[in-house]
Amino acid sequence: MSVDKLKDAVKQILNEVDIVIGYTEGFDKVHATPLFINTQDKVDQLIWDQRCVHNLASYLPSLKRKKVGVIVKGCDSRTIVQYIQEGLINRENVKIIGLPCSGVISLKKLLKAVDFANIDDITFEDNGNVNVKTEKETKTLSLMDIAPDKCKTCQYPTPLIYDILIGDPIKSDKPKESVYEDIIEFDKKSLEEKLAYWQKVFDRCIRCYACRNACPMCVCQDSCIAESREPHWISQRATLTEKFMFHLIHTVHLAGRCVECGECERACPMGIPVNTLKRKINLEMKELFDYVPGVNPDDKPPMYTFNVDELKIKEHKIG
Amino acid sequence: MSGLENKEMKIVGFLCNWCSYGGADTAGVSRFKQPTDLRIIRVPCSGRVNPLFVVKALLNGADGVLVSGCHPRDCHYSDGNFYARRRLEMLKRLLPFLGIDHRRFHYTWVSASEGARWQQVVKDFTEVIHKLGPLNLTREA
């Protein structure tokens, strides 16, 4: 897909909306950054490639009163579907430009692959090869080796909802069963191992709330209970107890709502796998209620509803 | 009685005002003997029980948490416990993933007339928690 088609589409819808959200070059060769286009002359700054990692749909609830155009990948489109399910946006105020996507890069994995060297240049080939030039070497990597985990099992490469689709739809070639393989694998560990793992990773948390603020479904924003003094859910102590509690607040509030865009762990400056707990709940939601978040706009999130007779929930015995 | 010979454990119980709290009262009035490890917190409905109450209790020193409400279809507010059932089931399935034994958390339904059933629930749950021993999730004193 040439970026020119995208630019043409943006130019066109800019006549109907106040702002279009897309991607542009970031501070170096490997970073893209969100671009807010309010005038035609900014359209030429648009880029589209494997560096476009951000979930731009996240900005929609805060721009609810404006008419907004937004560029979404397949995974990002699930956010919009979930917003519609929860009544968080006015669909008629949003123009969705869909872009089929066959994977993006994970900055964390890319940096690791080049031993944290400064990257001078990066190019992407159609066959999935990524050429990286650092001070020391020029390396060819496979995109799937440096893609975020969500891309490796992506079921929705083509946006599920859009007004304009640019480029040909892509069908997923990843088996459905692979999506939660890592979760099932992790769950096989002993309780002690699992607890030790979470203690280790949550201990790193600095409570900067980047995960929460980057999360498209964390719509409480300025009123988050993690920061409220009344009720006083967590204190200002930066202890493991408080960090653990914060992450569980995030997890439980996303139960059956997480669209698995992975923005939380992408945003984390301390490399905490923040998305894992939410995906565990999603796996259970699928099993219990056959529900997958962000797929069908007419669905109802499972925690917002009930059945008088729950088919899959059996009464538990003590012990 | 089991659970009483050893050191007392910390068990937090969230009980709905209309059924389980009444059930506990019935058990008391009927002089049904129960272990004393359970600390009861009365809530208006099991639907008021935020799964995070359970998490907060476990993280801050509770060794076990029990939630009890009206039987399904018997909710004083008609559907509070239906929501509770989904939320608490979600939590029950999440805990082992975090490394917390799922047996430390139990949710059940006890009506105001079921004093004997309440006694049994408390006895059984206390016994299980005593078997599991103290919980220290965050390596803090």
Next chain:
Amino acid sequence: MTELGFLKKENLVEFLKELATKSVVYVPVADDDVVAFKLFQENSTICLDRPANIPPKTVIFPQYETLLTFTFSKKEEQPDKIDVKIQEKMDFKDTVIFAARPCDAKGFTVYDRVYKDSDIPDPYYVGRREKTVIIGFSCPNVSPGCFCTAVGSTPSDKEGSDILMTEVSGGFVLEPVTEKGKAVIQSKFIEDGSKYLEEAQKKQEDVKNKVKNPFKKAGKPQISQEKFNDDSFWELALSKCLSCGACTFLCPTCYCFNITDENKIWEAERLRSWDACMFPHFTLEASGHNPRPTKFHRFKNRVGHKFLYYPEKYNGVLACCGCGRCIRYCPVSVDISKVVDELSDTNSENKTLTSNGGEA
């Protein structure tokens, strides 16, 4: 001071072990690819080849500290009366920060002006600061987003360090900067390092030349008051900001804090913890009014504090040492250097405008 020392690479752990017998030693440790300053242990995976994700400010200005504790008590004979015992917590240990990057070390000098060398010094900060020796580590390479040379520093800046360490073939050259630093290298593991001086200097110069300058205009950035006060600029430039605290919490020069009382039933603590101007609660008033209602107001303050208000108060010194963390770790790549560059006054060559709008 010219008494250069040299530490062989193979003696590094032994040297740290020796230090650890006398002081609490913090070293940059890599864990799951995340580098942070942690207590030195013999099996620590010390990481020197890239800057830590989070600067060692945590050692002297911890994320939270107990300023004092309260204990309440009641006597049986007087149940209506509650006694309160208040106890200060001021127990500071001799500490060494090993391999702080020069930008991280320099960050402490930004704190010093506020917490140490001011009319009302902060006893908690001063207590830790004076007991801490900082071993700076001249950067062996540059990282994405670094711009120290553009804000009046270099990757081998000695300011803030007690010793500056430079990696050369086979080991490290240690150059004492202060008396405190001199004392630390009185060790059997430190040899004479004068013959490595040239190599160290060359290395420092090489790295310095690699640091990018993001500013169009030469010299330290000077912000135009007119552009700074134009809210429409901020609104558009910061549309993408998420208003999280990653930039401030990872910043070696951000020093804002909050004080809260954290109560239990019979005891309580008065805590000081990091706060961030990027959070809405930072300026939220009891009435419910927030003078910085949106994320762009908040970011404007962050830039203003670092590049306008602080320099105005402290003889033009910027409260930014160019470590680049806020750029590198920003989830949406907000680039403070770009914002400052766009705000820079390109018309006036020599005029400096103060935040009051007057000429300095």
